[in-house]
Structures are given as structure tokens and as C-alpha cells.
Amino acid sequence: KAGVTQTPRYLIKTRGQQVTLSCSPISGHRSVSWYQQTPGQGLQFLFEYFSETQRNKGNFPGRFSGRQFSNSRSEMNVSTLELGDSALYLCASSSPQRGLAGAPGEQFFGPGTRLTVL
């Protein structure tokens, strides 16, 4: 199976602009989660989508949003970019873990999109 793919791999934007990042999950995976990785804050959960619905959200401002399409592909959008939004944005997909009700499935991570805000 092909892994999780993220596009683009690198982006450079200026303050005030907006950006859209894309994530294609592993075939058959219906859950897509997004994470932000920065040197100062580490890895932080942004949100999770399952069957086109956001079912969990981290502690980020409303400038960060996302959506999921019927084919499970997901996009995240950041509006009014700030310098502090410079980060590696990681996407992960998973499917439910069989036999353990409520247990999280293994998450498979993509290579990330490195966003630089100037």
C-alpha cells in the first residue's frame, strides 16, 4: 500500500497570506489527523477528521481549519498567517484497531509539509 502523502512538501508564504495543505491517507483509512511540529512547542494535535466530520480538536485559534472529502483526503487551511505559524505540519491516517473497542488505531504519518512564513 502507498503511504500517507502530503503536498506540497515545502511552502514559503508571507505574513497575512493564507495557505492550504493537502493530505492523502492510506487507502481504506477513514481517519485523518493533523499535527504541528515546532522547535518551541514540539508536536501538537490540531484536529482529526473521520468520515468528513471533525471529531476532535486541539487548542489552536480559529485561523486553523480543515476539512475532509468523501474519498478521505483532507485539507487544512491557515488564514492570516503569522510568523509563529512556521512549522512542519504532519498528517496521519489510521483505521480502527480490531478487537479493542475504543482503542486508537495505529497512526501512519506522512513526511510533512514545511511551512515558512516570512
Next chain:
Amino acid sequence: AQSVTQLDSHVSVSEGTPVLLRCNYSSSYSPSLFWYVQHPNKGLQLLLKYTSAATLVKGINGFEAEFKKSETSFHLTKPSAHMSDAAEYFCVVSGGGGYNKLIFGAGTRLAVHP
């Protein structure tokens, strides 16, 4: 609320010597715990996971971890380090509720010297 604390930000070992990366967790219920590894300019890879089955968990590349409830620890070990083990390692706890919210520790950078 769930959280993890990685006790060392940097660990340096010689090739062929044991590796110990320490992690303590805090959880209001029986947690799901993971170790992930991140090599430079690469995504995260799952090393191993604990989900209330056996307390000693074996992972890939010779790594293993032991869940100790009494000590709220989930330390990662490997008997003999290899140069290719040099990377950043993250201890992770599931946010719970069956959802895929992972809470990451700050990471431990492992250096392996010849």
C-alpha cells in the same frame, strides 16, 4: 488529562552499548502508550505500542518498552545501539475516547557514537 514527560532531552551512547530512553505518563484511566521515532527530514514511524495487553512490548529494530503502572513509566530500551538508531524519539499517550488524538512528549534526541 493525559500527559507524558520524557526525562532526558538528549542521550548519547556508544555503538554496541545499551539504550535507555525514559518516559513517565499521567493518565486518568488505563492509557494507550506509544513510542515513535523521527529521523532527520523524515516523518514519524511507530516503534511500538502498549494497549493494555502484555506489559512488556516488543517493537521494531530490537526496541522494547515495559509498562509499569506502579511507577507510571514506559521506558524504551534496546540492548545494543546501532549508528542508524540516531534520531529523535517521542513517547506518546493517546488522548482517549477511542479517538486519534495523540499527546506527544518533548522528545529525546539519541546520539550514537562509534
